[in-house]
Every structure is written in C-alpha cells, then in structure tokens.
Amino acid sequence: MANLEIQSLSLQIEDKILCRDLNVQIKENQRWGLLGKNGAGKTTLLHALIGRRPADHGSIQLDGTSVYDLKQRELASKVGILFQQGIEALPATVFETVMLGRHPHTQSLLWDHKKDIDIAEQALAAFDLDQLKERGVDTLSGGEQQRLALAMLLAQTPQLFLLDEPSNHLDVAFQVKLLSVLTNKVAETSASLIMATHDINLAFRFCENIILLLEGGEALVGRSDDVLTEENLSQAYGCPIKSVSSGEHRLFYPA
C-alpha cells in the first residue's frame, strides 16, 4: 500500500520545461498510464519519482515523506522501477540476476533466506523463465531479457511499480501477459503502478488513469476515458489521431 502525492511539480531540462505545476495523487490499486511524445519527459518524471532527479519546484511525497528525504533502501523497498534500457547482459545467470531484486529486503549479510529464494523463483515462473534459471543472461534474446528485468522488478515486491516502456522487445502475447501479471499483482498486494509507454492502446486497455504530457509543460490528468480522446491525443503527439470502437475496446491509430 503506497500513496504517492505529486504536488505542483515542475521539471526542466536545460531551458526545456517538461512539466509545470503537475498535481497527481496516486492511490493503492490504481494503474496509471504516462503518455506523451518523444522527449516529452516521461522518463525524467519517472526518475524524479525515485529521487534521481531534483524537482525544480514542488514536492513528491511517498506516504507523507518527500522521496528526497527517504533513505535509498527504504525507498527501494517500496518503489521499484523498470528502466527503459533494460538490464545489462553481463555474464551472470538468470537466477543470480532475479535475486538482485531482493536486495532492498535482504536481512542477512551473506546467506540467502528461503523466503527470498521462493519469491525470486515465483517471479521467474510468472514470466515463464523458470526453465531458463541457470542460463547466462548474455545468451538470452531481447524479449527474454526484458522479461527477466520484469521478473527482477516483481521479486522486489514494491508497493509502487514504475515501468518505463515495459512492452519493449515483447511480442503481443507477452505484452498482454506482462500486463495481466502486473495487474493481478497490483490487485493482490494493493499496490499501484505507473507505466510510461508509446503504446496508446496498451495504456487504454490496462490503465484506468492517464497522465498525458503536452507540449510546453502542460499535462492532462484524469480517467482514461476522459483523457484519451482523439482531440487530446492529436494535440499531444502533434499528429492527427483517430479511434475506432468495438464493444469495450477502443483502438487508436494515426490518421
């Protein structure tokens, strides 16, 4: 259970304003999509949320404490992030790698507790990697590496999942699988999730809330149904975007 409160946040890189006076409150059981065109500031915003980037103005509070004041380890035990560039393919086994996700929670200096090993194994199984446990990370395909990075995040058991382009390198089947695994996890543990993505359709399908970054630092924040309209998206991406609806599904495409 984590409550993230972003208050009048402004972020700026050089003289480019990425967001100005952003207010979002993220509560348990919520799934948020973070959309915006290339360079709109999605990654920067995610990095600010884990305290890696100072806020130019405003505050980011996790359960009432500023993320800049939290101890690194405490923050890491509550907030987990999947980086866009994935994990590095060093010579290490899949299992060694997924165990790193337990780092913020480990109590013992040298020994691995059964509990941590079990959690790591479950995380591997959730992404169908249990057969590859002893394989070297450098022998995995791009998609397998992305799933490993996701399994490591799952093993971290965060209360707030931050995902930067989680569907990178994944085929459609795994894109859907990944999001249903995460959706279940969020529901099971009363966690919450913010997902930065280029895939409007994926965001619409899995996130009930949206932050849509616009040109010039403005942002639209609200329910997916309200924010993801042809007009808003066309404005955000600077190119005409249309949608078709079929039953509960809605599909967006560039016109």
Place this chain on the structure above:
Amino acid sequence: MIAQRQILLLISLTVFAVASIVFSLLSGSVDITVTQLAQDIFSAEPNLNSQVLQEIRIPRTLAAFVTGGLLALSGAIMQVLLRNPLADPYILGISGGAAVGALSAILLGATGFWLSNAAFAGALFSIFLVFGIANKFGNWSVTRLLLTGVVVSAGWGAVINILLTTSSTNNVQSMLFWLMGDLSQSSVNPAHYLLLLVGLAGGLIVSRSLNVLIRGELLAVSLGVNVQSLRLLLFFSASVFTATAVTIAGSVGFVGLIIPHMLRLVGARDHRILIPSCVLLGGSFLVLADSLARTLIAPQQLPVGVVTAVIGVPAFILILRSTIRK
C-alpha cells in the same frame, strides 16, 4: 544463491593456499623436509633450519601472501568501481606515485624503512591528487575518475623515466627490481595482516552491494544502494590496499588484474564468494611465484613481478580457452 560448487571452490582455494605456503617454506638453498617443518618452525633451540625458517622464509612467505591478497582484493574492487574489466590496482596511478617516491628514495641512498615510507607517501599523494582533480568539479563520475587516474599515471610514468635515465647504473638496478616488484627486501608487520583482514571483512560486508553495483549505477540506486558513499568507500579502500601492497613489494604486476578474472571465469561471480577467493588465490599465487623467483636460477633471484607474468599469462589463457569451449 551460494551453491555448493562455490563453497567447494572456497575449500579448494584454502587447501591450495596452505599447500603453497608449505611449498614456499620448503623451497630454498637449505633443504628442509615436510616432516621436519613443524618441528623446525616451533623449535625452541635455534638451529640452522629453524633460523632460516623463522628469519627468512616465514616472513617472506607471509609478505608474499599479504601482498598478493591485497592486490587481488584491490583489483576486484577497482573492476567494480570503474566497471571496466581492464581495471587493475594500478590503473589510477597509485603505483606510479609510489614508484616515484621509492625511486627518489633509492636515488638519495635510502633503503628499508625510509624506502617503504617514501613509497607509501608517494602512493598517498597520488591517491589524493587523483581524487582531488576528479572531485574538483563536483559530482565525480566514474569516467572522470578513470581518465584522471590514467593521465596522472602517465605523468608518473614520465617522471619514472626521467629518474631512470639520469641515475647511475647501480641505482638503476635496484630501481628496476622495485618497479618489477620484488619481495627480497620485504617485511610485513601486524598492521599489514590486520589491513588484509579488515579488507576481507569489509569486502564481505559490502559484497551484496557490489553484486548490484556491477550491474550499473541506475539499477543499484533503484535497488537501494547508496552509490555515492559506496563508491567513495571503494575508491579509498582499494587505494589503501594498493598503496600498502606496493609499499611491501614494489609494483608486482598482473596479480590484481588476472586473479579476479580467473575466479569469475571459473564461476565465482558473486562477490560473497569472489572477495574471499581473491584473498586466498591472490595470496597463494604470489607465494608460489615468489618461491619460483628465488629458486629458478638460484643463487640468483628473479624479481617476482617477472614470474607472476610468466605463469600468469599462460594460466589465464588456458582458463579463458577452456571456459569458452564450454
């Protein structure tokens, strides 16, 4: 997860370390047999054998072990800190500083105590010089640290060449021995053992964090590692280990670079295993190399640094080949 295989590795390395120490104690111009060894070491009545052991071979063997252990430990840490497989204990110019200190001392006719102190002072000066320059502009990045170290190192190299070319032939001989690494003048004191033990314990304490840091700074931060302070700790501890090692034995090459790599190649990638393995294998490797250095062309002695390269290079290539074939 620490697998059985890795525990087995630690046990074999411990056995190897003991064996290499015994081998070293038995090698030399005075013949001592295994059966006599224990008796001679603890002999209350001084005889030739016990004197040779207590005054020459034991101190030298221990000096070799401590030096090798410190160098391998420092190398492993530098490779994580700089995230560069080519990193070794000397990459940041510490040995260069120590060499300039030592060579200047030789030039002034100093030996023993003063030579060691001059080397240590040179190393310390170099550590703070590199850190000062890399830190000058705030927010020291690994790349800046590496570049600063390499440039300072090159600077020391030039000074060393000046000292070598302007010194008398007599001095040049001892200078070259120092530069290649030589244990014949070495002595260790309790502080050195203590440093190795503290290094081992400290390395084990941060070993989990090292496992994360080697995967990249961003990931380490996101998994709760305080990267800034860990890096400072790694930089200064590896520097002190290196400075101490070169003070004991001059700049013995190769140990700090290849021992961590050899161990990683045979599967000790987890720092909880790698750190103690480095101490054990680094120590035994240098003990063996030094035994050969003083017996191969006896009564002449070779600088141990030459021997480390002569056995190290083929051994490393062999391991590299065999692991690739798998």
